[in-house]
Amino acid sequence: MNAAEQEHRKWGREEIVAAAFAAAGLGASLDPIRVQKLLFLIDRVVSEQIGGPFFHFQPYHYGPFDCAVYSVISGMSATGHIRIDESGDYNRYFLTKSGVQLGTSTLAALSAPVADYFRRAAQWIRVIPYRSILAAIYREYPEMATKSVVGHLGMERKTTRENAFIRGITQAFDLTGMMYRTPDAEIGLQSEADALHGDWRAVGEDIEQAMVQLGKSACIW
Numbered sequence: 001m002n003a004a005e006q007e008h009r010k011w012g013r014e015e016i017v018a019a020a021f022a023a024a025g026l027g028a029s030l031d032p033i034r035v036q037k038l039l040f041l042i043d044r045v046v047s048e049q050i051g052g053p054f055f056h057f058q059p060y061h062y063g064p065f066d067c068a069v070y071s072v073i074s075g076m077s078a079t080g081h082i083r084i085d086e087s088g089d090y091n092r093y094f095l096t097k098s099g100v101q102l103g104t105s106t107l108a109a110l111s112a113p114v115a116d117y118f119r120r121a122a123q124w125i126r127v128i129p130y131r132s133i134l135a136a137i138y139r140e141y142p143e144m145a146t147k148s149v150v151g152h153l154g155m156e157r158k159t160t161r162e163n164a165f166i167r168g169i170t171q172a173f174d175l176t177g178m179m180y181r182t183p184d185a186e187i188g189l190q191s192e193a194d195a196l197h198g199d200w201r202a203v204g205e206d207i208e209q210a211m212v213q214l215g216k217s218a219c220i221w
Contacts, residue, residue, distance in 0.1 A: 010051040013072045015106040016042065018081060021095045022103025023118035024126055029085070029092040033062055035073070037133055038125045040064040044141065045121070046114045061149040063134050064141070 020038050024030060030038065040063075043053040057064035073093055076082040081099035085092040095103055107115050125133065131150065138145040 011054075011106065013054050013068075014076055014079075014081065015102065016050065016052070016054050017069075017072055017076065018095065018099055018103035019106040019110065019115075019118055020103075020122060021082075021093070022100060022107050023115075023122035025123070026100070027094070028122075028126060029094045030126070031090055031092050032070070033130060034125050034133070035093060036065055036069055037063060037137060038122055039066075039069055040137070040144075041121045041125075042118065046117050049111060049114050057144070059144045059147045061147060062130075063137050063148065063150075064144045 017035075017039065020035075020042060021028065021030060024038075036057075039055060040057045042050075043055055043057065047053045055066040055068055057066045059065075073082055073084070076099065077084050080096055081102055083094045083096050085094065107118060110118070128136075134148070134150055138148070
């Protein structure tokens with residue numbers, strides 16, 4: 001199949017889902033949130049090259065969502081292409097042997113740039129924390145955040161964070177309570193606790209931002 005034929009072929013939903021799983025790696029699993037977000041990115045970024053979009057994602061509580069994704073996965077479970085592990089707090093989905101064959105053959109039939117995108121997006125989705133995935137998607141596709149129940153995602157940086165980080169580290173190891181001690185320290189104890197909480201939250205947000213930037217550097221969007 002030449003490049004022109006690859007770009008004009010109409011792929012089926014099951015083929016695209018299987019290819020997305022196969023792109024994550026042999027034996028890899030995806031949970032409900034990650035599979036939704038991976039297929040959303042595929043639909044948004046390489047849809048035209050593969051005859052999509054395949055789903056109709058809408059803003060929901062945890063970002064873009066389409067219940068049809070679960071319908072396809074349920075159908076693929078019935079046909080033996082996907083195994084659903086329901087033993088944990090949330091489902092995990094795995095390709096079966098036949099699913100791997102379907103996924104890898106579909107992935108191989110895609111054009112090289114599209115197949116490469118599938119792999120980069122799948123690997124990014126697998127290793128990035130949920131909040132960072134949502135932060136990145138909301139930044140690039142703000143319309144998908146309109147119904148979000150997830151709070152502040154720390155996308156902005158504050159100029160005082162470097163000093164906050166240093167003070168947070170110092171106070172965390174100030175076992176004697178002698179550093180940064182003031183005459184009204186007892187009165188301001190709650191304020192200090194709030195400040196320390198804010199310091200560490202700032203550190204977490206900086207780490208989260210670095211995770212988001214990892215996706216940008218990998219050309220996920």
